[in-house]
Amino acid sequence: MLIAAGQGGAVFTHNFKIWLLTVVPMEKTTLIFLILVLAALMYYLARTKSVRLVEGRCSRLHSLPVYYGNYAAMWFLFPGLAVISLWFSFEDSILTHLIVSGLPVEIMSQSAEQLGLFMNDVKNVVNGTSSESEDVLRAVGKYRELSSTSNQIMAFVTLVVSLVGGWLAYSRIAPGFHARNHVETWVRYLLILCSSLAVLTTIGIILSVLLESLRFFNRIPVTEFLFGTSWSPQTAMRSDQVASEGAFGAIPLFMGTLLISLIALSVAVPVGLLSAIYLSEYASPRFRAIAKPLLEILAGIPTVVYGFFAALVLAPAIRELGSRIGLDVSSESALAAGLVMGIMIIPFVSSLADDFINAVPQSLRDGAYALGATQSEAIRQVVIPAALPGVVGGILLAASRAIGETMIVVMASGLTANLTFNPLEAVTTVTTQIVTLLVGDQEFDSAKTLAAFALGLVLFVVTLVLNIISLYIVRKYREQYE
């Protein structure tokens, strides 16, 4: 291409405009990709600069050239990514706000729920479905327009911030500059940030569950929730009906959970413990090498598979068996769910118990044999009592697993709250109720949905306590024989 010198500037600005038009209104993924590519370029430039400054004698540099490159790339990348992620988290709510405030008055004066539904319609149309409502279509037009403007501004801001950051870093590069220390400090911060995420998750869980629960307890007193014996969260259709707010006494749910967990534990504890004893004390190494992984497969099968099995195979079989011997078994009996759940948690009991039985020093066994005990006597009277704390820890972990298990009970246990201890009847559990209360519901202000969070809080606290106790016991016990 031949361009006369005088025209060069004009052509350049023209090209720049075209470039700006093609680049700026772009999607976030493209932008992120572009930023990454530019950061790689930045790395290359900075690295080359550092080598050029010392004319190739790298030993004169404070750090290896790589670090100068990384330093500049980092300062290019981080500010840009920060802008994008900020935009990402706030864009949607700001756009929604802008659109809602621009809506016709009769729509704006609707309740918050209807507005939410309206906005859902709008977003569905944006994502490709069709709609007849003119208001929706108008809002969609505005949404598209606003979001493309927003994308443009975001792309511009991101690029500017990145370029400024990258340029500042680039200009600081000098032979005596301690690039490695800077990069390593950043790496260290990044690592700390990543490991703090676990704490953030916990805080997130506690806050989200607690705040919604508090809103729930504003409407329903805590005492009624914890000690009430009637649970029917379905609010009545007409407000003049009795119990229009529903009843939120969670005792039947706690009892149901307890019943199913007890059934599960009464399967898992004996089977798991005896298997662990057999595997660690009697089995030949070959048998152990085959049987142990096979047992652990039980823990790897997705719970939805167990639920399917409990609901479609075991429950009908138990019902059939019951009707043959003259018992009336519910088709969603606690027994089916509990049995299957028990089988699921066998590996939790057996593998922990196995660990702890193996940790009991051989000298204790030898002592028992020397006194004339048979192997089973040694196990029952010496090894198991010595391993007991660990075994109890394992059982507690299994119990917390059973209480928190969701899919099996959702698929195989009942939905109606039933205050009973008869394993042949249908009971409902805390987790089942959380799922049924929340699935398919999009509003978050009714007592019904908030109740799910209160149940979640109870579940979280109970399992947390069980976990902490068992982790404490297990840790204490490990120290004992080490």
Next chain:
Amino acid sequence: MNDSTSDTGGKSITTLEKVKASLGKRRAAELRFQAIGLVSIMAALLFLVVLLGSIVGNALPAFTSTYIGLDVYLDPEQIDPEAKRDSASLAGGNYDACIKAALARSFPDVKDRSQKRALNALTSSSAPYQIRDMVLENPGLIGQTRRFWLLADDTVDQVLKGSIKRSTPESERKIKDHQLDWIDQLSSQRRIKQGFNVTFFSSGDSREPESAGILGALSGSFLTLLVTISLSLPIGMAAAIYLEEFAPKNGWTDFIEVNINNLAAVPSIVFGLLGLAVFINFMGITRSSPLVGGLILTLMTMPVIIIAGRSALKSVPPSVRDAALGVGASPIQAVFHHVFPLAMPGMLTGAIIGLSRALGESAPLLMIGMVAFIVDVPEGIRDPATVLPVQIYLWADSPERAFVERTSAAILVLLAFLVCMNGLAVYLRKKYERRW
């Protein structure tokens, strides 16, 4: 030790005699105890066999489906009355009428309206789309008569597979006697065949069992797992490295450690509540999208990856670090250039096991709306989607026998993926395991 004697009823018995007398009993107890242990292992393994056996047994029929061969006249009047031949008008053609006409030609003696409806019910409601897709690909077919192998309704399929028994009284059957006669006529004309169920692997969910497939759920699972991997793997590894290699022993790191151990044992449904409150209500990410699902699964998988990663780092001997530091590496260089690469296989093994758990997870995803009935195959992480385990849950709720088969088949596919992932983990461990 002296032989102690005890005096009982004037007769003296030595301890040795007592022991000898009880020996038989004790030996029997020993054998009993051993047998009980063996029985309990066998019981657990037997259950595993029954579980897998019943699922495989249920699943196998789902891999074939029934097709009915019909000579369909692609009537230009019905398909494209205005003869425009562009894809929009072809897509809107009335292919159903062509099929009905073909059926009427095959069974000319069926006149009654309700009988006709029963006859038309033999083919799947998705059969018109089958013809439509072929016509869209090749508009030259219009005006010709062609033999199409159309998907049969699931009741026909079930009759041929024997799940609906002909011996049950007509009133309790989903399929009527005259429909059975038609099926017999068709099969005597060799116009019914059973073939591999392609639909199951090539289409999304459907209300009709015969046209329901797992492709939508599979790609939803894939996208969700993609989000999970790309977030949980780097973050988990970074956290493991910090906690194991750099963290000073103080209250804060102890707190983080307790936190991580607890998070690994928090019920998965609580993560669903977190996702609902934070990602959907607070941050406003689209419901039922793989993005939200992936974020939740990331939070669930991270503790597992961190715990596995730390034990992998711990197994790298300190001499490696010392040697690196000794030749002048900075602590970060020592870790990233020497310790981390050595611990990598172990970390990956743990990560794969955590991710395979995430793949089978469904409870938290129910909370965030991945249970919606979604026909389209998701193409991006913000499209509404469902995942394989949730699809299994949804189908398990459907009463049709054909859905029971398809649920089992979907479970088999899910288990196959899990076996592959765990196999990969075992392979990695075997191949790169080093003893120092």
